[in-house]
Amino acid sequence: MRHGRFPLIVSFLLPPLVLYGVFVLSPYLQAFQISTTDWLGYSAQADPVGLANFRTLLHDGYVWNALTNNAILLAVVPVLTIVLGLFFATMLTMGGRKGRAGVTGVRGSAVYRLVYFFPQVLSVVIIALLWKEIYHPTTGLLNGALRSVGLPTPAWLGDPRFAFWCVLAVMVWSNVGFYVVLFGAAMQAIPRDIYEAVLLDGASRAVMLRRITIPLLWDTVQVAWIYLAIAALDGFILVQLMTNGGPNFSSDVIGMRMYDTAFGSETKFGYASAIGVVMFFLTLSVAVLALRAARRERIEYS
Amino acid sequence: MNRRDILRRSAAAGLLATPAAGLLAGCATSGGDDDKGDAGTYQGTKSAQNPLGVKEDAPLEVVIFNGGFGEEYAKAHEAMYREAHPKAKINHSATQEINKTLQPRFVDGTPPDVVNNSGAGQIDPGGLVAQNALADLGELLAAPSLDIPGKSVKDTLLPGAVEVGSYDGRFLVMNYTYTVYGIWHSTKLFTERNWQYAKTWDEHIALCKQIKAAGIAPWTYAGQHPRYMSWPLISTAIKFGGPSVATAIDNLEPNAWKSDAMKAAADAWYQIVKDKFILDGSPGLDHKQSQTAWCQGKAAFISCGSWLESEQKDVTPAGFDMTVAPTPSLSSGDKLPFEAIRGTAGEPFIVPAKAKNVAGGREYLRTMLSRKGAQDFTRKVASLTVVAGATDGVELPFGLSTVVKALEASGANGFNWVYNNYYRKLERNLVDAACGEFFSGRSTPAQFLDQCQKGADSIAQDSSIKKYKRAA
Numbered sequence: 001m002r003h004g005r006f007p008l009i010v011s012f013l014l015p016p017l018v019l020y021g022v023f024v025l026s027p028y029l030q031a032f033q034i035s036t037t038d039w040l041g042y043s044a045q046a047d048p049v050g051l052a053n054f055r056t057l058l059h060d061g062y063v064w065n066a067l068t069n070n071a072i073l074l075a076v077v078p079v080l081t082i083v084l085g086l087f088f089a090t091m092l093t094m095g096g097r098k099g100r101a102g103v104t105g106v107r108g109s110a111v112y113r114l115v116y117f118f119p120q121v122l123s124v125v126i127i128a129l130l131w132k133e134i135y136h137p138t139t140g141l142l143n144g145a146l147r148s149v150g151l152p153t154p155a156w157l158g159d160p161r162f163a164f165w166c167v168l169a170v171m172v173w174s175n176v177g178f179y180v181v182l183f184g185a186a187m188q189a190i191p192r193d194i195y196e197a198v199l200l201d202g203a204s205r206a207v208m209l210r211r212i213t214i215p216l217l218w219d220t221v222q223v224a225w226i227y228l229a230i231a232a233l234d235g236f237i238l239v240q241l242m243t244n245g246g247p248n249f250s251s252d253v254i255g256m257r258m259y260d261t262a263f264g265s266e267t268k269f270g271y272a273s274a275i276g277v278v279m280f281f282l283t284l285s286v287a288v289l290a291l292r293a294a295r296r297e298r299i300e301y302s
Numbered sequence: 303m304n305r306r307d308i309l310r311r312s313a314a315a316g317l318l319a320t321p322a323a324g325l326l327a328g329c330a331t332s333g334g335d336d337d338k339g340d341a342g343t344y345q346g347t348k349s350a351q352n353p354l355g356v357k358e359d360a361p362l363e364v365v366i367f368n369g370g371f372g373e374e375y376a377k378a379h380e381a382m383y384r385e386a387h388p389k390a391k392i393n394h395s396a397t398q399e400i401n402k403t404l405q406p407r408f409v410d411g412t413p414p415d416v417v418n419n420s421g422a423g424q425i426d427p428g429g430l431v432a433q434n435a436l437a438d439l440g441e442l443l444a445a446p447s448l449d450i451p452g453k454s455v456k457d458t459l460l461p462g463a464v465e466v467g468s469y470d471g472r473f474l475v476m477n478y479t480y481t482v483y484g485i486w487h488s489t490k491l492f493t494e495r496n497w498q499y500a501k502t503w504d505e506h507i508a509l510c511k512q513i514k515a516a517g518i519a520p521w522t523y524a525g526q527h528p529r530y531m532s533w534p535l536i537s538t539a540i541k542f543g544g545p546s547v548a549t550a551i552d553n554l555e556p557n558a559w560k561s562d563a564m565k566a567a568a569d570a571w572y573q574i575v576k577d578k579f580i581l582d583g584s585p586g587l588d589h590k591q592s593q594t595a596w597c598q599g600k601a602a603f604i605s606c607g608s609w610l611e612s613e614q615k616d617v618t619p620a621g622f623d624m625t626v627a628p629t630p631s632l633s634s635g636d637k638l639p640f641e642a643i644r645g646t647a648g649e650p651f652i653v654p655a656k657a658k659n660v661a662g663g664r665e666y667l668r669t670m671l672s673r674k675g676a677q678d679f680t681r682k683v684a685s686l687t688v689v690a691g692a693t694d695g696v697e698l699p700f701g702l703s704t705v706v707k708a709l710e711a712s713g714a715n716g717f718n719w720v721y722n723n724y725y726r727k728l729e730r731n732l733v734d735a736a737c738g739e740f741f742s743g744r745s746t747p748a749q750f751l752d753q754c755q756k757g758a759d760s761i762a763q764d765s766s767i768k769k770y771k772r773a774a
Contacts, residue, residue, distance in 0.1 A: 038766065041408075042429055043408065043435055044409055135586065155582075158738075247742070249735060260731070265726050265727035266767070
């Protein structure tokens, strides 16, 4: 039997590895190569220019503006999403009546869980269009509500003071549901007897959350952190559909810059690839840093 | 296995793959390096019947942008082509994503023979021109018209149709439709309220006051594409200062955006911002949303091109009767009369330089530019073509008939600019952003012109962008 195993392994592993190489790795490597050329995208002519594209990038105010926005996203979106996700998940799994031995969620938590998860079922495009209508300055839900209580009604997506934060809010909104379910599932896996023990010891809810739940959820939070950080460095679809980076570049992100450079307002594929390479390294460093910073002793319960 | 392991292992897989890098690098740009090209693989003999030298049995591949106009009109044109060349096999396809579909084929050197390069996924024409990817269509212009006797193709076209597709004097892009840009209002609304479209700027401001007093916002615009408002502003400047205002901008002359005419126009348009003649919240609307607000009667005026009527077909109330009008004259000293309106050819068709059947591509465009082809197009999609007089005997919808009238009144005074074709980034990104600040009241006329000029200067200084010049 043993001699039959090698061909089996090869035939099962080789095709996916080849596919991965051709469709995942090779485009990456090509992007690196293209970023050192002045390729304009519609002819085979591409002359190597060394690192000139990267030098231009360093002095490109629009790129820096976009990167600043990504940095704000990176600082705000994961924190906000994880805090909200943890809060809702705690309420759903252990927010129920106090004093009972055992831990239950608030009444109707199954329904809430469904409602929270709902944005996850929608495609990002639908979410963007939905919120574009909610932010509609005259007929939108938001301004309708503001008007009914006599508050001023800004032109949300048309105002550089608000446009970026409007998109950020949608980003958090569309993500929270998933993490509620993720954290909820992880909380379910925590053995009930731990809670029963600390409840008997007279621990309050806040202490329970801080001392028991979060440490035991740490692996999950770490995963959430990395995913959200990567999402914060992207944000392209929402921005493109809701504001197209405007007004006056106030909601621009780096992905939007890359797309615009390659397909939107000009066709500089070499330069766009250079932006892509920068994005690649930024995302990679953020992921590595997040892993390092979040490294802790693993807690095993058996 | 936890996530850390996954990352570690995938990093290892990445290392293993590194030796392949040398093989892979260069794949994307290695295709079709020989610039000798296969252009004109199919070549027939030229004759009076066949002035462009089409090879009788050469197949022709046509790719159409499947947008507002659909693809049925193209099938009719293809049928006409086949009538003349029965042995030719036509390969027709339509897509909404011209760029994504065709970019690899351009790189590979195997593009189709005719492309309707349009829509949001259009290939930047400046990019194609700069990379010599387009066949010269000069021969097509010189060829005799298919069914208008005694005239060359060029003689049958409306003014401005050739200029807009020309780069450094070479005609490379055939823009098929004729678009008029102006200020739109509802004749029904204006008749009901007994308002008269104003011919001078002072009268326009007075009318705006009247409209506002009636509880309607005088203006709205696409806040997310504020460049729509640059069109009437630049038009006002050109009518005030003459067509040289436009050539200066197109040729990226220093301080072209800060000419006296542009200053006068920006000051004038600032009035509608200052006096709050713009529908509240307009800066937050996209083009569809603002046009819909206008169709619902929330605003009286909107700036748009003549595609407006078909774009708004589904939401325009019956009897709305949208009408296009030129921008009001700034003063009695205007160089161009009130009737002068911006007209330009749109909906670009190209023949790639490396197409197999370049002659067939040109011949297909000649078929489109025949009277029969143009009339069929106007009938099918309710849009004008660049073929002069091809609307005779075709029944037009209300808005389009006002376009024809405006065009006739404008006559030889029609004007246009092309900087948006030469340097797409300048209009789509830079002037766009400046207009957003200006029309939402966050910048003054001087700041607005400064921002536009800075954008133009940044293009002028960017050595990686090919520059074009046009004569007045």
